[in-house]
Amino acid sequence: MTLPIALEDDHSHHHDILDIDGRPAKRVRFDSDSLLTKDVGTKDGASLVRKHPLRVRPSGNALTSPVNLKSACGLFASVPDELLVQLLETLDARDLLRFGASCRALHAFTRNEELWRALFVEPFILTAPVKAWPVYKTWSTEQLVEKYAGTCFRAESVDWPLSTYVDYMTNSQDESPLYLFDRSFVEKMHLTVSSQLDEQADYWPPTCFGSDLFNVLGDQRPDHRWLIVGPERSGSTFHKDPNATSAWNAVLKGSKYWIMFPSSPSIPPPPGVYVSDDQGEVTSPLSIAEWLLGFHAEARQTPGCVEGICSEGEVLHVPSGWYHLVLNLEPSIAITQNFIPRRRVGAALQFLRDQKQNISGFSDDVEDPYALFVARLQEHNPELLQEGMNELDRLSKGGRGRWEELTKPTVTEEVDDEPSGFFFGFGGDDEEEEEVP
Known part of the structure; x- marks a missing residue:
């Protein structure tokens, strides 16, 4: 599977709707009056309750509705709602769009927020945000040496002046050249970094990733951003990002090859990679070149494999917990940053609580990162903390997904004759709703 490419324009909030082939689709104007449910008990004949734009109603309306639009779904009409949703969970974004385009009833099923939320945890490449950064427009190895020749940066196990490293x-003719990977570059280079779009800053995170929850830790947050410079053939062997973080990696010069795999206790690691029982320690005993020669062909055929090239001016999203290997295809300069998105707050809490031996990047004065994170969340956003604790509780009980929570009883629940789960009901009270798609 190749990495999906997405466009993002940080300067505009207006986007055309695209159809499944990428062409602009017709704009649809909804008449707000037509979406109001009629209520003869109100002065204007309309209540403040709006109809669903797709005419979806709770399943209880099936008792009185003259038509159930799901009957127009062909063979899928006989499939229970719960099973249909489970089938949709196996589709990728493009197939989900195609499926939803087949009829209005199925389109409503594919609008389920849980389906799209799950898809967002996969890797993808953005092609626009980085190109607005001042550092993208000005940085090159020559410019950096001219300005920071005597500044020392960390290249794996050594600290070298930048001129020496360049x-x-x-x-270098090394098979695996040393990789400059410096966590203090912002301070050393006196850069200005904004948390949002700011043309006075040197760079800022792409806005689509949202806020970073580790920001509540202030100066006590773990290491989270790095300058990466290296020649062709340099890179990093298989690893997962620290502290259950997600990451973005922006290429300012050059290009990088990525190969990535999802991880969980039930999924084996990539070929040639060995993982500890708690999933915290990843070991790849081979160099990048040796792994590519010995395991690359097999890995590309492994289920879940995602690969792609992130080119100059692009930024790649690395989901939390994904194994990834990165190889510079040419001399490259990049900036990477780790973050905790809102949807992963429970996973971050679980990691900090249960995998203390694998926590990294915190200063020595932080004795209990989990307690610190909980206290700061309670101070800044108690509602989010409660959301995270609920997710932590779910993960601690075995990590049942949303589908299992809705449809599968726990061992302590009594199973009765009524079906569990949720249903979409399709019904109508006018001629338009009886139209067969």
Whole structure:
């Protein structure tokens, strides 16, 4: 599977609707009056309750509705709602769009928020945000050496002046060249970084990733951003990002090859990769070149494999928990940053509580990162903390997904004759709703 490419324009909030082939679709104007349910008990003949734009109603309306639009779904009309939703969970974004385009009833099923939320946890590439950064427009190895020649940066296990590293980078014939990977570059280079779009800053995170919940830790947050410079053949062997974080990796110069795999206790690691029982430690005993020669072909055929090239001016999203190997295809400069998105707050809490031996990046004065994170969330956003604790409780009980929660009883629940789960009801009270798609 190749990485999906998405466009994002940080300067505009107006977007055309695209159809499944990428062409602009017809704009649809909804008449607000037509979406109001009529109520003879009100002065104007309409209540403040709006109809669903797709004419979806709770399943209880099936008792009185003259028509159930789901009957127009062909063979899918006989499939129970719960099973249909479970089938949709196996589709990727493009197939989900195609399926929903077949008729109005199925379109309503594909609008289920849980389906799209799950898809967002996969890797993807954005092609626009980085190109607005001042550092993208000005940085090159020559410009950096001119300005920071004597500044020391960390290249794996050594600290070298930038001029020394660039000289090594230019002339190295090593099979696995040293990789400059510096966590303090913002301070060393006196850069201005904004948390949102700010053309006075040197760069800012792409806005689509939302807020970083580790920001509540202030100066006590773990290491989270790095400058990455390296020649072709340099890169990083298989690993997962620290502390259950997600990440973005923006290429300012050059290009990078990525190969990635999802992870869970029930999924084996990529070929040639060994993982500890708690999933916290990842070991790849081979160099990048050796792994590519010995396991690359097999890995590409492994279910779940996602690969792609992130080119100059693009940024790649790395979901939390995904194994990834990165290889520079040419001399490259990049910035990467780790973050905790809202949807992963429960996973972050679980990691900090249960995998203390694998926590990294915190300063020595932080004795209990879990307690610190809980206290700061309670101070800044108690509602979000409660949301995270609820998710933590779910994960601690075995990590049942939303589908299982809705449809599968626990061992302590009594199963009765009524079906569990949720249903979509399709009914109508006018001629338009009886139209067969």
